[in-house]
Amino acid sequence: MALPAELAARSALSRVCTRCSISLRRQGRTPTANGFLQAAWQQQRPLTAKSSQARHAVNFSSSPAARDVVSKRFSSGSAQAGLSSSSGGSKRVLAPDDLFHSFTNSPIPEIRRRAAFIRQHASCPHHDHQPGGTMAPAHVDFECPDCGLPVYCSKEHWADDYEAHLQICDTLRQINEDDHDLRSGRFFPEFEYAGPQMEEALINMTNWDTFLYTRNFNAINDDRSMRQVTRLLTYPVTIGSIIHELSPYNIKAGGRLTVEGLKSFSALRYTLHPPKSGGGMDVRGLRFEAPPVRIFVLGARAESSLPRDAWVQLAHLFPRARIHLILIGPESMLNRDDEFPLPPRTASNPFGAIVEDRVWPTMKISTIVDYYHTIHKTGYFYPYDPYFDCFVLFHPGLGHPASSHEWEETLPMLLETKAPIIVTGYTQADMERDIDWVNKTAAGEFDVLLEPGENRFRSLRWDLNDLDPQDISAGNWGVWAFRGKRYEATRKSEE
Template structure:
């Protein structure tokens, strides 16, 4: 099932050519955007991948692939890399990045020079000149090893070697038990190819973090337990969904005779990179629940390419997709009815609490809370989660119940993404997870009120 893996982070020449194109790729929906907002949106476009297109594709599966780099030749200075995508990345950093020494010692933007000097240890352009490199070398040690790991990982993805780790298992047998304690246990119990290195683990987790983060909260072998991460209200919501996911009225253990249940609708609000994953990645979600069909709704301005129209497609009888570039509060009106037994929401690193985005999120979150269905939200680090949680607590005080306390996501990406505007910042996609639900008001009878 190796589909010609090419790249994990977007390094399009369009980003290199103009800053405005980079901002457009982040789906700026206003004709007038402040300079601060442009900077924030462009930063998100670089540190949070908008698209996984280009990861799979390229040469036909039956065409022999040429080995470009040997496994002992994965480290290259980006600006001198044999791979054009990596040279493009260096050029983007040269154009939009900042020298950390200049950034520390100067407040005026005109005095902050661009990083054009390549660190010989990590291969990234990190400082404006050799003098500043040596001046800031001690501070750079904190990120140098991280950047070298990213450098070698991304060269490996483009090396042309057979990517055996991407030969994912297909449908599981009905008598096979899956344990979702963490990546290692899941890979073993689901019969994934043997992960011979941490690098292979990072590659695979980068792609599967989206479908398996969803599966991890729904599965009966979930790593999140009642009384620890899951609240009493949360257990009610998850138990309702599991009544559909695990029907008890099975005729036989034969998949062909299995009685189909209601469809589980997963609404991915503000969908970005997850909307560009190929269907065989999302099938890993469906395989974990062989009795239940899934309908995944990718909703948001970045859910479709600019030239595409909203549409629905089916992969098979158990998995279908809807893509719509409407804002969620507009898409909400198209759904006749929501059911807490079959519907749930996911927001992958939405940035609810970020300045400039907070108000634009309000109509959509209000509509999602009205459904009383669980809303699961991820963040790329503790600060990102804290920022979003504070915004939700302030803006919707008294209007929601906690479903799941903020927790480290067992199925976060193990591969770091780096902010090409500031190489000192790196994240793990879907690092943490928490969940809420629109408040359910219990009706009580007070006998004294009749007097």
């Protein structure tokens, strides 16, 4: 029987939001130019009233029964993800050398349903179906025999456009095999994360290999296993790689960190890496402690349902600091509806926050199902301090036409805090679109802290956009950071 941690990671990995699901939520029932997506959102799991209005605070450190609820959620997560029949912990469905199957004829029911969704909503990319072409738009129906995905409306169009398809065919096949591997029923030793380590052991953040090695993870010698484990760890490690004192981002040539970035992140690192105080367990050893560093994850989706073992990696990176991870967003409880009774909003808990206290002795996680700008207006988290606060936006779609309006009210409030804002993107184009939007919306009101570029700790696993099989991306592919501009007062010398 698979261990709970392994099941939790596998379940979460199967539910990580893809670009397809995100765009569907953003568009609602809005059709595309060819009208193919009019009912697409109706077939997705909606955000229920229960999950859209989280109601009463749960303190998991106070009740063993409450903690048991969480462990059961992680150990039974595969059932929620539809994995109970296809990848149960004790039943092997696919052998390691039998991972390639066409989506339509897959032995995994979940993948067959995905193939049906792609056939129903994805458009054929052949030039005959494009504007100005000779044929009307058509859905994909023909599966490439090399990658196993529906990619064209017919064999003729696939053959005619074969050279263009070859550019992504190998990657699509890799996605195919990775999806089948996730549901193959094998045991995933790569999801057994490393625990705390001695403080004298330095962490090397040059790349994934050096990080996992110096953090004492079990050896991962298979590329596919590396892709699976980085798909979840990319969220906490991306944050840690930027705010850690041994960050690979620096002000040297090619280091991408700006002078303003050095100032901002040095403030955070001062708190995250405090000197040893000589404190102890007895009365004489009592010492003052700094408040916890608050990491606000705005627009939280997939990251809110990550196994807590993954998020605890942040606590292991900063063993002498206290961390409060705050997940905020209307979709932050998506896929988590059945975890525990959701709290009512009360005077002591006005936003119905779900508080998972002591997921680690120095870390707690709060989840709030609401827009950040609604909370900011109330002053609930005031005051903000660049030494203790940091904002993170994973794939926010700042410049996406369907979601940019959701950030128009939030952006000025984020700049007002003067705290660092870390932003990731699915692709270079996605990241550049966000940057252009920020430049237009807040021109002259922000400083770049980390120049845009590829994230050293991006997910090594590729994702497929089910609405467009030609569109492939990687979680947290790119990263950049900025904050509100600080105006320093200067005195004009008297003559």
